[in-house]
Amino acid sequence: MDxxxxxxxxxxxxxxxxxxxxxxxxxxxxxxxxxxIAAERLAWHRKLYEGGYxxxxxxxxxxxxxxxxxxxAILNEENGNADAxxxxxxxxxxxxxxxxxxxDEQRARFIPPTLSGEIQxxxxxxxxxxxxxxxxxxxxxxxxxxEYVISGHKMWTSxxxxxxxxxxxxxxxxxxxKHKGISAFLVPMDSVGLVLQPIVLANGDxxxxxxxxxxxxxxxxxxxxQEGDGWKIAMTTVAYERGPSDxxxxxxxxxxxxxxxxxxxxxxxTADPRVRLELARAYVRGEVVRLMALEQLSSRATGKLVGxxxxxxxxxxxxASQALAHLALELHDADIVTGRAPDVVSQYFQTRPMxxxxxxxxxxxxxxxxxxLGMPRA
Amino acid sequence: MQALIDETQQxxxxxxxxxxxxxxITNPSDIDGADPLAGWRTLQSAGVLELRERTxxxxxxxxxxxxxxxxxLGAALSxxxxxxxxxxxxxxxxxxxxxxxxxxxxxxxxxxxxxLLTPALDALGGTAGEPGVLWGASRDAGFAxxxxxxxxxxxxxxxxxxxxxxxxxxxxLTNELWxxxxxAEWEPGGTLSQDDxxxxxxxxxxxxxxxxxxxxxxxxxxxxxxxKQRVAYGxxxxxxxxxxxxxxxxxxxxxAIAAAVNxxxxxxxxxxxDAALLAARTAKAVAARNGRPTAEAVMQxxxxxxxxxxxxxxxxxxxxIFDTVLFxxxxxxxxxxxxxxxxxx
Ligand SMILES: Cc1cc2nc3c(=O)[nH]c(=O)nc-3n(C[C@H](O)[C@H](O)[C@H](O)COP(=O)(O)OP(=O)(O)OC[C@H]3O[C@@H](n4cnc5c(N)ncnc54)[C@H](O)[C@@H]3O)c2cc1C
Numbered sequence: 001m002d003x004x005x006x007x008x009x010x011x012x013x014x015x016x017x018x019x020x021x022x023x024x025x026x027x028x029x030x031x032x033x034x035x036x037i038a039a040e041r042l043a044w045h046r047k048l049y050e051g052g053y054x055x056x057x058x059x060x061x062x063x064x065x066x067x068x069x070x071x072x073a074i075l076n077e078e079n080g081n082a083d084a085x086x087x088x089x090x091x092x093x094x095x096x097x098x099x100x101x102x103x104d105e106q107r108a109r110f111i112p113p114t115l116s117g118e119i120q121x122x123x124x125x126x127x128x129x130x131x132x133x134x135x136x137x138x139x140x141x142x143x144x145x146x147e148y149v150i151s152g153h154k155m156w157t158s159x160x161x162x163x164x165x166x167x168x169x170x171x172x173x174x175x176x177x178k179h180k181g182i183s184a185f186l187v188p189m190d191s192v193g194l195v196l197q198p199i200v201l202a203n204g205d206x207x208x209x210x211x212x213x214x215x216x217x218x219x220x221x222x223x224x225x226q227e228g229d230g231w232k233i234a235m236t237t238v239a240y241e242r243g244p245s246d247x248x249x250x251x252x253x254x255x256x257x258x259x260x261x262x263x264x265x266x267x268x269x270t271a272d273p274r275v276r277l278e279l280a281r282a283y284v285r286g287e288v289v290r291l292m293a294l295e296q297l298s299s300r301a302t303g304k305l306v307g308x309x310x311x312x313x314x315x316x317x318x319x320a321s322q323a324l325a326h327l328a329l330e331l332h333d334a335d336i337v338t339g340r341a342p343d344v345v346s347q348y349f350q351t352r353p354m355x356x357x358x359x360x361x362x363x364x365x366x367x368x369x370x371x372x373l374g375m376p377r378a
Numbered sequence: 379m380q381a382l383i384d385e386t387q388q389x390x391x392x393x394x395x396x397x398x399x400x401x402x403i404t405n406p407s408d409i410d411g412a413d414p415l416a417g418w419r420t421l422q423s424a425g426v427l428e429l430r431e432r433t434x435x436x437x438x439x440x441x442x443x444x445x446x447x448x449x450x451l452g453a454a455l456s457x458x459x460x461x462x463x464x465x466x467x468x469x470x471x472x473x474x475x476x477x478x479x480x481x482x483x484x485x486x487x488x489x490x491x492x493x494l495l496t497p498a499l500d501a502l503g504g505t506a507g508e509p510g511v512l513w514g515a516s517r518d519a520g521f522a523x524x525x526x527x528x529x530x531x532x533x534x535x536x537x538x539x540x541x542x543x544x545x546x547x548x549x550x551l552t553n554e555l556w557x558x559x560x561x562a563e564w565e566p567g568g569t570l571s572q573d574d575x576x577x578x579x580x581x582x583x584x585x586x587x588x589x590x591x592x593x594x595x596x597x598x599x600x601x602x603x604x605x606k607q608r609v610a611y612g613x614x615x616x617x618x619x620x621x622x623x624x625x626x627x628x629x630x631x632x633x634a635i636a637a638a639v640n641x642x643x644x645x646x647x648x649x650x651x652d653a654a655l656l657a658a659r660t661a662k663a664v665a666a667r668n669g670r671p672t673a674e675a676v677m678q679x680x681x682x683x684x685x686x687x688x689x690x691x692x693x694x695x696x697x698x699i700f701d702t703v704l705f706x707x708x709x710x711x712x713x714x715x716x717x718x719x720x721x722x723x
Contacts, residue, residue, distance in 0.1 A: 001387060001442055001644050002380045009379055070379040261720060276716035277709060283719060284638075284663045284712070291637040294381035302382070315630045368629050369622030373602050376617040 003294065005074070012067075013074050019051050020082035027083060031342050034205045038162045044085035045117035054091060055115040062099050062111050069300040072245045073293060080254030087248030090159070093240035094121040094167050097184075101225045101233050106186065110165070122163035124187070124211060125234055126156045132363050134169075135178045135231065139213060141170035141185060148172075148185065148223065150216040156357070160196050160209035163189050168213075169234055172227045182230030185223055191216045203349035241358040242310035244293040244317045253286045253320055256347070260328050269331055278327050285320035292316060308371045311364040318354045318361060325351040381640065383442065390443050394450040397424050402454025406688055409457065409551050414516040415490070417458040422487035426460070430469035430581075431481065437469070441581055441646030445588040445639055452592030452701075455693050457552040459492070461585045462514025467491035467523055470578050474535040474568030480521075490520030492540065494558060500706040501579070504536070504564070511546065513704065515556040518543040522558055525570060533575060536564040550700035551693055576651040580658035582705050584642040587658075587665035590701040591635040594669065597676040597694035598628050604680060621679060628675050631668035638664045656718050659711040666708035669698035 005013055025040070032040075048054050057072050058064025079087055095114045099107060113119040130137035139152025150170050157166065166187045173181035189196070193216040198206035224233060240246045261270075261279055269275045292313050300306065325348040335341040336348075355361035369375045383391065401417025403409055421427055426447060429439040444465045451460055471480050471491075483489030492515035496503035503510035504524030512522050521537040528534065542559030570578075602625055605616030615621050638661035645657040673695035677684040684691040702708075 001383050001640065002648075003641055003644055004648065005379060068379075073379070265720065270716075270720050273713070276720060277712045279720065280712035280715035281663070283715060284660050287641075287660050288634045288638055288664060291381070291641045292633065294379065295637055295640070298379065298381040301380075312630050312633050315627075316634055362623070365623045365626035366619070368626035369619075373598075373622075373625055373629060374606075375602060375622050375625060376606055376614045378613070378617045378619065 009068075009070065009074060012071055013078060016053070016075065016078050017082070019053075020078060020084060023047055023051065024082045024084040034207070038159070040085050041088065042117060042120070042162070045088040045091075048087070049116045054088070054117070055095065055111075058099060058115075062107055063115050069297040070294070073250065073290075073297050076245045076248060076250035076293075077254060077290070079248070080251035081258070083255055083258070084251075087251055088117065089241075089247040090121045090123070091115065092243070092246035092248070093237050094123055096240045096246075097167060097233050097237045098186075098224070100236060101184070101229065105221065106224065110186070119165055120159070120163045122157050122160045122166045122189070123237070124154045124157050124160075124166045124168035125237075126154065128153055128155050128210075131155075132360055134234065135182065137169055137171060137182065139168070139170045140174065141172050141183060143172070143220070144217075146220050147217045148220060150185065150187065150213045150218065152213050154211040154213070156199070156208050157196070157211045158208040158357075160189065160211055161198055161206065165189060166211070167224070167233075167237070169230050172230075176228065179231045180228055182234070183223060183227045184225065184230045184233045185218055187213075187216060187218055187222065191218070193217070201349065202352065203346040205346070236306070238358055239306040239310045242314035242364075243296065243306065244289050244313050245297060249317050249321070250286075250290050250293055253289060253317075253324065256324055256328070257282055257286055260324070260331060264331055267331075275331065278330075282320075282324050282327055285316070285323060289313065289317045289320050308367055311359070311367040311372075314358065315361065315364050315368075318351075321351045321354055383446070383640070387442055387446065390439075391446045391450070393424070394426075394443075394447040395453075397421065397426070398447070398450035398454035398456055401458055402451070402456045403552060403693065404455075404690070406551075406690060406693065412457060414457040414459060414554055417456060418487055418490075421458060421460055421464060422485070427464045427468060427487065428485050430465050430472060431485065432472040437472070437647065440648070441584055441643040442640070444581060444646075445584055445643035448585040448588040449592035449595075449639070452589035452697065453596035455552045455593065455596070455690075455697065457554070459514040459516060459554065461582075461589065462493050463491050463516075465585060466493060466578065466582055467514065469581055470523060470525070470535055470570070471567065473574040473578065474570050477568040478565070480537060480567065490514075490516065491537070492520065492522050492556065494522040494524040495704070499704050500710060509558055509561075512540060512543060512556040512558055513553075515540060515543060516554055518556070518559070524564075525575065526564060526566065533570045533572070535567040535570060537567065538562045538564050548700065550696040552697055553700045573651040576655045577646060579705065580642065580646050580651075580654040583655075583658040583662040583711075584639060584646060586701045586704055587635060587661040588639045588643065590665040590669045590698050591632055591639055593694045593697045593701075594628070594632045594635070594672045594676075597673060597691065598625065598632060600690070601625070601676045601679045601684075608681075615679075624675050624679060628672045631672045635661070635665045635668055652718070656715065659715050659718075662705065663708050663711035663715065666702040666706075666711065669702050670695065673698040 055064045056067045057069045060066040141148040141150045168185045168187045172183040193214040195212045197210045199208045200206045264270045328344045332341040332344045430437045492512040494504045494510045523537045526536045543556045546555045548555040608615045642657040642661035645654040677691045
């Protein structure tokens, strides 16, 4: 056990810090449109890529640097400490799915532009009738010659309007047991027959979307893995989606806590003993998420695949983010009611669906009970 | 960066689990008339009393080993006062250079040491006029140790005999507390730096949090097993989602403590004293916040039987509450963390 940076890690951290000092854009003040935020994220993605920080822990043959997974923790910590824009999340899980399950041709074609940010992805799993019970999805893909024809209705395709491609789950075998008849496809968002309708979330932003597939034709080469591999691919994707470092959650938590501490200091709120307790509690919650992620990344470094333990991290990460947002509401007082702290309000609403997406808080508890604790099925 | 225990530590953990299981409690009746020191010989001959003995400035074993053993003893509900009378007493005396040669008797298992705490149990005590409480005593023989701060600001370890001490009704049936005798003279020992004292406190906080994690893990494992056997409405109670979610939350709570304890245990010797203490307070804050509620959840899942004296469940709850209060509960840790991060008030 050694939480200290190894010489390579220390060198990496120092270089990263210097790079961040040069490259982090000045923080924005005031309100921004969703498109501006998306553009800022994309610009930051490209910057990070140019700096060599995207996909760094991926194998060299697939455009990565083969660095230890623990470097991702350092990237998270430093990105947050530098108050930089968010780390691109989709690379960490949809990109992973491609890297793990795609064939060589798909990897060669998609991975480099995915890492560079040229291709932005979205995840087309959920449907109006298939959220928690994802395996009951009914979007179908029918093989016709060299093509698959996809028809159905997807919900909650986040960032769909900014995305170029989508990883879509569709049923290829209606007769197979429900988990077995699902396949995964790579679908261009500008396909004929694909219609996207933005969904505006509670914070007023169209962060996600519903997508209609009306006989969308993709070549047979769009299939990832074999027919019937869809469930396995989806579960791997969500396992990474639950990792606090894979989606940049540690970075975000660090950054938001530091901002809130500065705010409380500037208003004098830190003279209030209760505020001090709550800020310290927020720090403790963030530390637990960080340390849990370090354990999980260290375990990955030994070659272990991600598994159910991600659900524990997801629960803690969700609680930490939501509690921090509550505290931010409280510390901004009347400003959150009078419209003078729009970022804080938006941030608060952004933390609410954390306990819904990537498997709801209840689903994570189901996973922990049945797969980690081995409790009997109902 | 390697946030997992290594192979040697893994082996130590297995040893610790074996030792703890051999000196633990499995039934409430095991505790009746039991001598907490019954397991002391086992600990002594296993060589774990000297883990914190320092030769050439470095302890024989790091905070990680102490935490692993504390966790194992917590899980086994061992009444042997290892943390106070073994690890912490040795750490304190050894840091002071053991100028009077107290350690050989302690390490041989012949002299027993306890720590004198403040009446609030939140720190080492021993200032004039306050009787305080002895943690780690198991009979009215042996010594109490504490630290004394001289008028010159010099911190010294000190001991005095505890003959005539009186056993208190500790909330934990597996952790005794004693009231010291009417004041005897302190025998001063070697000096300690503030840095030493901070690291000692970090070890105490981490050991207590580890003990909580171990106790809760054992409690949860027990009730999860029970949930696979106990039947209601024709099905195992463990198949009810309401039951599963309580258990899942308990699991998350315990994993949170464990992640913070691992880091703090490593930090005791490896980071600056300030950072070590911050890590330890973080671990203790998580343990204090999650300890009692998690133990209560376990009692709840046992149903009526879990509320009875004859059931082991309340032993875990009592132990968790004990661990929580010693060296300060959640708020005390959070106040100190806030001072460290936001500047003192
Ligand atoms: C902001 C946001 C972004 C999203 N992004 C994406 C995306 O990019 N791609 C994508 O494919 N999906 C995405 N999702 C969808 C998300 O994965 C689903 O919303 C989620 O799985 C829950 O499904 P549902 O909304 O159908 O709710 P339901 O499944 O209908 O659940 C409703 C309630 O019932 C509970 N519940 C359901 N089943 C159980 C059970 N077995 N045990 C206990 N409780 C249960 C749930 O916890 C929840 O509280 C996103 C969702 C949101 C809100």
